[in-house]
Amino acid sequence: MGKKILIVDDSMSIRQMVEVTLxxxxxxxxxxADGKIALDKCQTNRYDFVLTDQNMPNMDGxxxxxxxxxxxSYKAVxxxxxxxxxxxxxxxxxxxxGATGWMVKPFDPSKLLAIAxxxxx
Numbered sequence: 001m002g003k004k005i006l007i008v009d010d011s012m013s014i015r016q017m018v019e020v021t022l023x024x025x026x027x028x029x030x031x032x033a034d035g036k037i038a039l040d041k042c043q044t045n046r047y048d049f050v051l052t053d054q055n056m057p058n059m060d061g062x063x064x065x066x067x068x069x070x071x072x073s074y075k076a077v078x079x080x081x082x083x084x085x086x087x088x089x090x091x092x093x094x095x096x097x098g099a100t101g102w103m104v105k106p107f108d109p110s111k112l113l114a115i116a117x118x119x120x121x
Contacts, residue, residue, distance in 0.1 A: 002028045003120045004045070008038040008052040008064065009082070014105070018051065018082070021109045022116060035059025039067050046073060049120055054083035054090065062090075062097045069098035078119035082107060 005027050007018045015031045022029050030045070032038035036058040038050070050068065054061035061081050068074040078100040086104045094102055100119060103112070 002026045003048040004028045004030070005049045005051060005116065006038060006041060006045075006047040007031045008033075008035060008050065008056070008061070010034055010053060010056040014053070014082075017109075018107070018112065021112055025113050025116070027116065035061060035064035035067075038064055042068060042071065042074060047077065049116060050074075050077060050079045051082050052079065054081055054085050054094070062093050062099075065094065065097040065099050080115060080119065082112075 005022055007015050007029060009015045010033055019029045019031060030041065032041055034056040038052065039059065052061040052064055061083065065079050068079060079098065080101045080103055081094050081099050082103045082105060084105045091102050101115065
């Protein structure tokens, strides 16, 4: 079975583009429309990699990262922020919260696959 990846984004089109890209590379992909839904999924499922947006309703990406890092099973899981936000201050907050890395939208599918391959070893 392929590695399980959770995509968290309030934009359905982004979720679909990322999902098609990752599924095409053989990954097992699930999606969530916001951080709250993602956190609920992570409490009952184990993912090998989480890719999250920052700006979402109900729970933003940094809050999700902090919540996941508080769970023993997600302390070492790679979490990448995929967002339109490119500011250094927000990137620093993401890093402080425990983000593994930061990608700016629009994303390049080949770059996304390279990052997934790198963090999933």
